Structures are given as structure tokens and as C-alpha cells.
Amino acid sequence: MSSLLFDQSIAYDITRPPAAAAPLSLDSLPAGVTARVLNVNGMGAVARRLMEMGVVPGAPVRVIKAAPLGDPIEVRVRNYHLAVRRSEAQTISVVISDR
Amino acid sequence: MSTTLESPSRLSEQATVESAARPLTVALAGNPNAGKTSLFNALTGLRQKVANYPGVTVERKEGVWPLAPELPHARLIDLPGLYSLDAASIDEQIARDVLTGKVAGTPAPDVIVAAVDATNLERNLYLVTQLLEMGRPLVIALTMVDLAEGDGLEIDEKKLSDALGVPVVAVVARQRRGIEELARAVVVAAEEPAPGTNWCLSARAEEEITNLSGAGGRETALRDLYADEWPSEEKRREAVRQARERLSQGNPRWWQEPLTARYGWIEEVATGVVRGAKQGRQRTSATERIDALVTHKFFGPIILLLVMLLVFQTIFSWATLPMDLIDKSFGALADTLRGRMPAGLLTDLLADGVIAGVGGVLVFLPQILLLFFFISLLEDSGYMARAAFLMDRLMRGVGLHGKAFMPLLSSFACAIPGIMATRTIENPKDRLATIMIAPFMSCSARLPVYTLMIAAFFSERKLFGFISVGALIILSMYLLGIVVxxxxxxxxxxxxxxxxxxxxxLELPPYRVPNFVNVAQQMRSRSWLFVKRAGTVILAISILLWALATFPRATTSPQAGADQTIAQSAQGNGAEASTQAVQQGNGEAPGGVDKGEQVRQSFAGQLGRLIEPAIAPLGFDWKMGIGLIASFAARETLVSTLSIVYNVGADGKEDSPSLIEAVRDAKRPDGTPAWTPLVAVSMMVFFVLACQCMSTLAVVRRETNSWRWPIFMLGYMFVLAYVASFLTYQGGRLLGLS
Structure with a gap:
């Protein structure tokens, strides 16, 4: 019962789009889909911190879920979980790499 | 030690002996949540002391690490957790400054021990690449290896050590696995600077670096070219500026190169040393399963609410008993003192000033300890980050950070731990804004005031026959604080x-069972800092307030002017009676000066009368003015001060029938009642908004390292309180309320 209610990966599998090579921003990446970072387009301290945390071009990322109010979003990168605001996620372009 | 003055050349045989005999300074660095604290505790046992770095409130933890029987003990400095040497928060800045030897009173470490979380290798290695670039002796302590093994994640320490060029020791702090090996590695490493890393940038960038590598070498060139701050020397600054410009023309993301290159190097290192990464998802998925519920759209906020309720319920129900106990023992101590010492000013000073002042500090301790217990528990388990994740959107509406949520929440119990918990907020302006609004959260010290007002005027009233007006008013006071x-x-x-x-x-770390030793230590060290730092200021102000309420000495006749003989009351019958009056709070002592009279005639009383014209528009008379003045030390003082002013006994509780009666019966000179329901509401509004807590001000002084902010806080909150009370009272009168 609980897994039906809470296991989001099941729910999102249905809506998983087919693999596409077109870049999109991290905040529009559907949850549960693995992608690779193409570019970090932001500037200044935030962009630097994001990259220090491992969000560099080529790194695999996956959106886990959004917070109850839709923002921030939880992202899995380099075997750990990171919360970022949508405004920051927008500055990161990714390419879906999921089969 | 005593033999030579030669400068120790690092690689010579002699230097080895030399530095082995000298106590080493070792710094423990690592990412947040990398198991640094547990390792520090395992290495030092309980031989550690906690203080602050000069000028800031970043905790400075230092311990003694007995490396080996034949060697002198090493100084082990536990640095605040940091992700990178390019600092984002004060914590990170301090950590970096200690590592580079820039902090006064802390020598540059001989060896750096980097705690690296085996379950989160790649991101943890980022800091390691920067430490390697510094070229200082470095040892890697691979932590959480037991958890990694549980995940089926195997890390080849030997290979990792070869790839990094520095010793790697796997440790499990709880089982003391690898502790001796770590000590040995540190002693050996003290002689060897780290080899550095060998990642390369684009040809263009490498060319600029070669040009900039003068005397300082590659490391300095890299730092100057890519760091946020500019070099201080002008010629150098200009050279760096031009180099940056050239690079940015070729590639707008030129500054990302070292970051990408470091991670490229890390990936190379990691692929060679990690085995079984596929199965490594097991434990993470446990965290994910918990998060499926804890950060769920619907259940997440409910769980947060339940956690908050539990914390507050516990604080309010558990803390009362020790608080009463502390209150009573300090009362008893004062009484004993009075019994033993001859009556007089010195006794009064000790009993009413010093003991009451110390008691006033310590009475908060149970609440503060409990709050710190919960804060540490929530932090250690990983829940705190989730609370910030859940609340960030709401907090952003105010222009604040999700991390501001917990400090503000704690402030409902007491603003002091709340303000101290703002340290995790990176941006100093956001941190200040959070500190500035924290005292609006109705803390537990306001409750006695609310309770007295409600008990005196609203206890029997019901709305629609069943909703308690008193409860509604208290709720509105909490809401008023939040809205403001x-x-x-x-x-x-x-x-x-x-x-x-x-x-x-924000990292959402994996959930972990809290380490209760760490939690207990955090409670101890944070509370001690509060007692030490705030305590001294509070004590000083307590003595000042005592003096205000004690001088000039009142004379026997209530009608007598202040210029009449003071000596009379200070000795003989009068003084004895006065002492008795103080002890029993009894205003009827014949032939003596009761405490109420003393307060009324003191500077505090005179001040009360002096400010009466100013507070009359709020509905307050001068006796309430005395209460207001006294309550600037601490809010709950209003209750005891009113008890004294109305002669109902100094130990009057907010729900004591005599005090409630006295408040109801108090009259103005013209015979009308001094207190009305409207005055009571006006008083409560004042207490919601005014910063009547010197402990808070003392802590703000500590946290901001200047008097400017506490004075600003006191000022603007007072203005707000005054205006709001004025509007409440005058508006209420216009509406025909009383």
C-alpha cells in the first residue's frame, strides 16, 4: 500500500518521455529521467557553488521531486541529493540520456 | 627541542627527528556530513575545548590527539564543514583561513586530515583536490566505510592512495577502526608535502597560467586567476585582470575550467578505485523511501507540523520542572544569604542583584538545553535539511532562506538558541534579517504576561458560548508577531x-541514526557559550536594574520626600523590617519600609513617573511604567515587578489570585480602574513587539560582533511596540471599548 502511495518512480515511469537529444533546462526535466549536464549558464557565486557540488558538464543528474509548493526541486547528482531552486535549475541545461 | 636553531629543512634526516619531537598541529577538514565530528571525538576522547574564533561566532573546537606513546600529543583542530576552499559562508571562510594559517592564534597546520565520506566519494574529493593543490602534508581519512560496505560499495584504499599521492586510511570512528593507522600516517606525512594534482586546462588557459606563474608558482597563479577576490598588489591585479579579459573573450565560461577539470580528474580517480557501484543504490534508496513520505507533497508538511508540535510540547512540559527548581533554589540561596549575612546594602546587592541575576540567566538553561538537543538531533539525523527544503518557498516570499525556518521556529521557545542557529545561513544579510525578526516570535517568557492579562480580564468570557476569548487573544498575539x-x-x-x-x-544528506555523543557535546558546548557570553552582560544589567530599584533608599513614611534621612531605613529596626518585607514580600511590616514603597520611591519609580506622560496614550500608568522598565531585562519580570508594586508579595505568580485581584482593583488617582481589558490588550501588544530581553540583545551583540545591530533591534522594535500599542488603545477607545 505504502509503496503504491509514495513510490514516485512508478508514477513517473508512465509519463517518461522518449529519449531526446534536444537540450532542456534542469527545471523542466521530468522527475525520474536521467540526463547529463550540458552547461552551467549562471554566473557568480551560485553557479560556482553548483559546480563545486558536482554539477559540471557531463555529470549525470536526475530530478527526484519538487517540494510541496513546487519549488525548490530535489536532484540526484554524483550519488547524493541536492535541493536547488527552480530559478537556479533554469540556468543548467541538460540532455536526456535515459534509454 | 633545545638543541638547534637551524631552520628545519623538510627532507633531511635531522628534521625528521626534530619535528617528531615537536607537538604537531593537525587540522581536520571535510565536507559537512562527512563524519568529521565522530572522527574528532574518537581521536581526542573528551580532551577538547570549544571556543569561538576571534571576532566571529564560528565555533572553534580543539582537542588533544595522543598520536603514539613515544610522541608528544598533537593539537587537533576541528574545522567547520566546508565544500570548497572558495568560501560561501562564514564557516567556510574560517576553515579556509585556518588551513592557510591566516587566523591569529592558530598556527598553520603541519598536517591536514581530510575526512572523506566513502558513500559520496566524488563530491568529497572536490575539496581534496583543492587541498592537494595547496601542497601541504595531507592524509585522507576515509569515513563511513562500514556504511559503504553495507551498500556493497568497495573502495580500494591502496589504489586511491596511489591515485591521489597521499596516504588513505579507512576509519570507522564508532568501532575505533583505523585510528592507530591514521596516527601513524599523520606522523609520516608531516615530513612530506602533498604532490599536487596533475589536471590540465585548455592550452589557452595554461598559457595564461604560465605567464602568471612567477615566484608564487602554479598554485598561486591558479588562485589569482580564478578566485573571486583580486590580488592585493596592484601590478599583479592588473596582470590578472588582463588575463581574465583575454580568457573571457575566447570563452564566456572560462572561469568554469578548473572546476570541470577537477571533476574530470576526480572521475578518473574514482572509476579506478570504486567497485560495486551498481549495488551502491541500496542505502540511498532507504533514504529515498523515507523521503517519499517526509518530503511528500501532502504528508511532508504534516510530519513537519507534528515534529514541531512534539518539540514544543516537550520544551514546555519538560522544561518547567527544572526551571521552577532553578528558580526556587536561587530564591532559597538568596534567603540563606540573608539569614547568614548582616542586613544591609551588600546583602541586598548579593541577593537581589547578583544571585537574582545569575538565576535569571540559568533559569533559561533547561529550555535552551532542550532546544539545542532537538536542533542537534534534527541536524544530525538529516531532517533539518528537509525542513528547509519544505519551507523554502514560503520563506522566500519574505525574501529569506529555507534555512531561516528552523531558527525562527526555535524562537517560539526562546530567541537565543534561534539566533545562534542562524549560523548556517551563508549570506550575512539574510542571516542578519533572520536575526532581526527572530524576537517577534512569541517566546515562552511572554507567556506569563499573557497568562496574567488573560486571567485578570478574559478568563470567563466565551465567544458564542464555547470559544474561549482568552485562547483567541493568545492566538492573535502569536499571529501578530508572525505577521509583523x-x-x-x-x-x-x-x-x-x-x-x-x-x-x-542545499545538500539533502542521507538519513543517519544520530550519534548521541555528538548531540550531547553540541548541547554542552552551545549552552556553555550562551552562559559565558550572555551571562556576563545579563549579570551586569541585573545589577544595574537592582540599583535602579534600590536607590535612593526609601524612607519610613510613604509620604516622605526622597531627601529625608536615608540612614534611618538602612539600619536598626527599619532595615530588619525591610529585610523581612523583602523575604516575605509582605507590605504590612509596621514601622519599616516595605518593598513596594522602596520600588515606588527608587530611581525606577521616579523613571516610571517620568515616563508616565509618554506611556499614558498607551493606557499605562506609572506603576505599569515601573513594570515596563524592569521588564526590559526580561519580559517575565513584569509579573514579579507588578507584584512588588501592588504589594502582593514578591514571589507572586502570574496566576496567583492575589495578584489578579490587585490588578483588577488597581485604581488611578481619579478612582477609575487602572487596568481595563483594553489596557491589558494594549500591554500584550506591547510585549509581543518590544525587544524586552537583554539576553537576546547580548546574543545579537555576540553574533553580529557589534553593538550597532542590537541597538538597532532594541530601537526599531520599541518604536513598533509603541505605535502598535498606541493604535490599539486609542483605536479601541474610539470604537467605544474599554
Whole structure:
């Protein structure tokens, strides 16, 4: 019962789009889909911190879920979980790499 | 030690002996949540001391590490957790400054031990690449290896050590696995600078670096070219500026090169040394399963609410008993003192000033300890980050950070731990804004005031026959504080603390069973800092307030002027009676000066009369003015001060029938009642908004390292309180209320 209610990966599998090579921003990446970072387009301290945390071009990322109010979003990168605001996620372009 | 003055050349045989005999300074660095604290505790046992770094409130933890029987003990400095040497928060800045030997009183470490979380290798290695670039002796302590093994994640320490060029020791702090090996590695490493890393940038960037590598070498060139701050020397600055310009023309993302290159190097290192990464998802998925519920759209906020309720319920129900106990023992101590010492000013000073002052500090301790217990528990388990994740959107509406949520929440119990918990907020302006609004949260010290007012005027009233008006009023007071905090926060963030909305880049660490030794130590060290730092200021102000209420000495006749003989009351019958009056709070002592009379005639009383014209528009008379003045030390003082002023006994409780009666019966000179329901509401509004807590001000002074902010806080909150009380009272009168 609980897994039906809470296991989001099941729910999102249905809506998983087919693999596409077109870049999109991290905040529009559907949850549960693995992608690779193409570019970090932001500037200044935030962009630097994001990259220090491992969000560099080529790194695999996956959106886990959004917070109850839709923002921030939880992202899995380099075997750990990171919360970022949508405004920051927008500055990161990714390419879906999921089969 | 005593033999030579030669400068130790690092690689010579002699230097080895030399530095082995000298106590080493070792710094423990690592990412947040990398198991640094547990390792520090395992290495030092309980031989550690906690203080602050000069000028800031970043905790400075230092311990003694007995490396080996034949060697002198090493100084082990536990640094605040950091992700990178390019600092984002004060914590990170301090850690970096200690590592580079820039902090006064802390020598540059001989060896750096980097705690690296085996379950999160790649990101943890980022800091390691920067430490390697520094070229200082470095040893890697691979932590959480037991957890990694549980995941089927195997890390080849030998290979990792070969790839990094520095010793790697796997440790499990709880089982003391690898502790001796780590000590040995540190002793050996003290002689060898780290080899550095060998990642390369684009040809273009490498060319600029070669040009800039003068005397300082590659490391300095890299730092100057890519760091946020500019070199201080002008010629160098200009050279760096031109180099940056050339690079940015070729590639707008030129500054990302070293970051990408470091991670490229890390990936290479990691692929060679990690085995079984596929199965490594097991434990993470346990965290994910918990998060499926804890950060769920619907259940997440409910769980947060339940956690908050539990914390507050516990604080309010558990803390009362020790608080009463502390209160009573200090009362008893004062009484004993009075019994033993001859009556007089010195006794009064010790009993009413010093003991009452110390008691006033310590009475908060149970609540503060409990709050710190919960804060540490929530932090250690990983829940705190989730609370910030859940609340960030709401907090951003105010212009604040999700991390501001927990400090503000704690402030409902007591603003002091709340303000101390703002340290995790990176941006100093956001941190200040959070500190500035924290005292609006109705803390537990306001409750006695609310309780007295409600008990005196609203206890029997019901709305629609079943809703208690008193409960409604208390609820509105809490809401008033929250609404004002939101407005003030918004205004501050758009004026003097103007800054773009703070970014949120927050790690959600895996859930872990809290380590109770760590939690206990955090409680101890934070509370001790509070007692030490705030305590001294509070004690000083307590003595000042005592003096205000004690001088000039009242004369026997209530009608007598202040210029009449003071000596009379200070000795003989009068003084004895006065002592008795103080002890029993009894105003009927014949032939003596009761305490109420003393207060009425003191400077405090005179001040009360002096400010009466100013507070009359709020509905307050001069006796309430005395209460207001006294309550600037601490809010709950209003209750005891009113008890003294109305002669109902100094130990009057907020729900004591005599005090409630006295408040109801108090008259103005013209015979009308001094207190009305409207005056009571006006008083409560004042207490919601005014910063009547010297402990808070003392802590703000500590946290901001200046008197400017506490004075600003005191001032603007007072103005707000005055205006709001004025509007409440005058508006209420216009509406025909009384």
C-alpha cells in the first residue's frame, strides 16, 4: 500500500518521455529521467557553488521531486541529493540520456 | 627541542627527528556530513575545548590527539564543514583561513586530515583536490566505510592512495577502526608535502597560467586567476585582470575550467578505485523511501507540523520542572544569604542583584538545553535539511532562506538558541534579517504576561458560548508577531539589507541514526557559550536594574520626600523590617519600609513617573511604567515587578489570585480602574513587539560582533511596540471599548 502511495518512480515511469537529444533546462526535466549536464549558464557565486557540488558538464543528474509548493526541486547528482531552486535549475541545461 | 636553531629543512634526516619531537598541529577538514565530528571525538576522547574564533561566532573546537606513546600529543583542530576552499559562508571562510594559517592564534597546520565520506566519494574529493593543490602534508581519512560496505560499495584504499599521492586510511570512528593507522600516517606525512594534482586546462588557459606563474608558482597563479577576490598588489591585479579579459573573450565560461577539470580528474580517480557501484543504490534508496513520505507533497508538511508540535510540547512540559527548581533554589540561596549575612546594602546587592541575576540567566538553561538537543538531533539525523527544503518557498516570499525556518521556529521557545542557529545561513544579510525578526516570535517568557492579562480580564468570557476569548487573544498575539515579522523581514530585505533572493543549493544528506555523543557535546558546548557570553552582560544589567530599584533608599513614611534621612531605613529596626518585607514580600511590616514603597520611591519609580506622560496614550500608568522598565531585562519580570508594586508579595505568580485581584482593583488617582481589558490588550501588544530581553540583545551583540545591530533591534522594535500599542488603545477607545 505504502509503496503504491509514495513510490514516485512508478508514477513517473508512465509519463517518461522518449529519449531526446534536444537540450532542456534542469527545471523542466521530468522527475525520474536521467540526463547529463550540458552547461552551467549562471554566473557568480551560485553557479560556482553548483559546480563545486558536482554539477559540471557531463555529470549525470536526475530530478527526484519538487517540494510541496513546487519549488525548490530535489536532484540526484554524483550519488547524493541536492535541493536547488527552480530559478537556479533554469540556468543548467541538460540532455536526456535515459534509454 | 633545545638543541638547534637551524631552520628545519623538510627532507633531511635531522628534521625528521626534530619535528617528531615537536607537538604537531593537525587540522581536520571535510565536507559537512562527512563524519568529521565522530572522527574528532574518537581521536581526542573528551580532551577538547570549544571556543569561538576571534571576532566571529564560528565555533572553534580543539582537542588533544595522543598520536603514539613515544610522541608528544598533537593539537587537533576541528574545522567547520566546508565544500570548497572558495568560501560561501562564514564557516567556510574560517576553515579556509585556518588551513592557510591566516587566523591569529592558530598556527598553520603541519598536517591536514581530510575526512572523506566513502558513500559520496566524488563530491568529497572536490575539496581534496583543492587541498592537494595547496601542497601541504595531507592524509585522507576515509569515513563511513562500514556504511559503504553495507551498500556493497568497495573502495580500494591502496589504489586511491596511489591515485591521489597521499596516504588513505579507512576509519570507522564508532568501532575505533583505523585510528592507530591514521596516527601513524599523520606522523609520516608531516615530513612530506602533498604532490599536487596533475589536471590540465585548455592550452589557452595554461598559457595564461604560465605567464602568471612567477615566484608564487602554479598554485598561486591558479588562485589569482580564478578566485573571486583580486590580488592585493596592484601590478599583479592588473596582470590578472588582463588575463581574465583575454580568457573571457575566447570563452564566456572560462572561469568554469578548473572546476570541470577537477571533476574530470576526480572521475578518473574514482572509476579506478570504486567497485560495486551498481549495488551502491541500496542505502540511498532507504533514504529515498523515507523521503517519499517526509518530503511528500501532502504528508511532508504534516510530519513537519507534528515534529514541531512534539518539540514544543516537550520544551514546555519538560522544561518547567527544572526551571521552577532553578528558580526556587536561587530564591532559597538568596534567603540563606540573608539569614547568614548582616542586613544591609551588600546583602541586598548579593541577593537581589547578583544571585537574582545569575538565576535569571540559568533559569533559561533547561529550555535552551532542550532546544539545542532537538536542533542537534534534527541536524544530525538529516531532517533539518528537509525542513528547509519544505519551507523554502514560503520563506522566500519574505525574501529569506529555507534555512531561516528552523531558527525562527526555535524562537517560539526562546530567541537565543534561534539566533545562534542562524549560523548556517551563508549570506550575512539574510542571516542578519533572520536575526532581526527572530524576537517577534512569541517566546515562552511572554507567556506569563499573557497568562496574567488573560486571567485578570478574559478568563470567563466565551465567544458564542464555547470559544474561549482568552485562547483567541493568545492566538492573535502569536499571529501578530508572525505577521509583523514577515512585514519587517520583507522591508529589511528591500532596504538596508537589500540583496537578491538568496540562492538555495542545499545538500539533502542521507538519513543517519544520530550519534548521541555528538548531540550531547553540541548541547554542552552551545549552552556553555550562551552562559559565558550572555551571562556576563545579563549579570551586569541585573545589577544595574537592582540599583535602579534600590536607590535612593526609601524612607519610613510613604509620604516622605526622597531627601529625608536615608540612614534611618538602612539600619536598626527599619532595615530588619525591610529585610523581612523583602523575604516575605509582605507590605504590612509596621514601622519599616516595605518593598513596594522602596520600588515606588527608587530611581525606577521616579523613571516610571517620568515616563508616565509618554506611556499614558498607551493606557499605562506609572506603576505599569515601573513594570515596563524592569521588564526590559526580561519580559517575565513584569509579573514579579507588578507584584512588588501592588504589594502582593514578591514571589507572586502570574496566576496567583492575589495578584489578579490587585490588578483588577488597581485604581488611578481619579478612582477609575487602572487596568481595563483594553489596557491589558494594549500591554500584550506591547510585549509581543518590544525587544524586552537583554539576553537576546547580548546574543545579537555576540553574533553580529557589534553593538550597532542590537541597538538597532532594541530601537526599531520599541518604536513598533509603541505605535502598535498606541493604535490599539486609542483605536479601541474610539470604537467605544474599554
Amino acid at each position: 515579522a514577515i512585514i519587517v523581514g520583507w522591508i529589511l530585505k528591500h532596504t538596508i539589507l537589500k540583496a537578491p533572493p538568496p540562492p538555495l543549493v
